[in-house]
Amino acid sequence: MLILTCPAQLQRLEETLRRSLPLALPVYGAVMNINRGNPAEFEVVVDSWPNFGAVLARRSREVASGAMGRGGHMVPWHMPSGLRTPLAPSPSPGEPPSRPLPVAGSRHRPLLMAAPRHRLAPGVRVGSLSPAHVDLLNETWTYGGNARSRRYLAELLELFPSLCLQDATGQPLCWALTDPFGTGTHGYTLPAQRRRGLMRAVLTLATQRAQARGFPYFG
Structure with missing residues (x-):
């Protein structure tokens, strides 16, 4: 297992996970946060690089203990073999990075995109x-x-x-x-x-x- 620390590798990982949404949702948000200041001091571990098949997002220097999600600090994700594709190419110099696509739904709770049907009550x-x-x-x-x-x-x-x-x-x-x-x-x-x-x-x-x-x- 390899811990990714290189900013360029982490950015390429984010781009590749984005292409695997919504299946990659469990780790995609963690990688995005790492690439945007890493407020929770997380790290990403992959089984190999650059052709990875599994990703683990966890607290830095945290050892796997089975406490995952719901207050735990680790979420693993395995890329289905049928979806394993080469890493997303790095953007050309001067080319802005592609924007993450909205996720309309997944095996997690679907997103709510419509505006609320009713206005908020007075005082709320x-x-x-x-x-x-x-x-x-x-x-x-x-x-x-x-x-x-x-x-x-x-x-x-x-x-x-x-x-x-x-x-x-x-x-x-x-x-x-x-x-x-x-x-x-x-x-x-x-x-x-x-x-x-x-x-x-x-x-x-x-x-x-x-x-x-x-x-x-x-x-």
């Missing part, structure tokens, strides 16, 4: 979460309720985009986070606020913002 506004909300998130997350999950959620709030709908006092009513793999995670609506279309609005806005940054949005 769009905002983002802050570290001050970490206890609320930890209490409401299916995988939360412990010190490890709290640290993980605090990291997401600090490093990656989040979006929420708030009431007039700034209290979050509905929200969604983004993890190091580019996945939409911990989507939640307070029980008293459900059946109002709030989550649909949050996911639609999150999709639009992610794609404006060149990222696919999935969950």
Whole structure:
């Protein structure tokens, strides 16, 4: 297994994974984040280079332990043999890199591309979460309720985009986070606020913002 550290190799890997969407979604977002400042200090491991068949995105210097996804830090991906193609060619000097294509759907939750059917109710506004909300998130997350999950959620709030709908006092009513793999995670609506279309609005806005940054949005 080889750890890719060369920026040119990582960029070529991103281009190749983009051509394999949506199957490559589990690692594509992580590679995009690595190539854009690497806020979570991840690394990419491949089985060989340049003709790779497997990719592993993980925390730098993290050893495989079986804790993958849902608060874990590793996601492996194996390219189906029928889809293995040569690496995408490097762009010519002066040629802008190709833009990631929007992903209309996959075996993950399909993207929501349409605008919300109804306008937000009076007093409901769009905002983002802050570290001050970490206890609320930890209490409401299916995988939360412990010190490890709290640290993980605090990291997401600090490093990656989040979006929420708030009431007039700034209290979050509905929200969604983004993890190091580019996945939409911990989507939640307070029980008293459900059946109002709030989550649909949050996911639609999150999709639009992610794609404006060149990222696919999935969950």
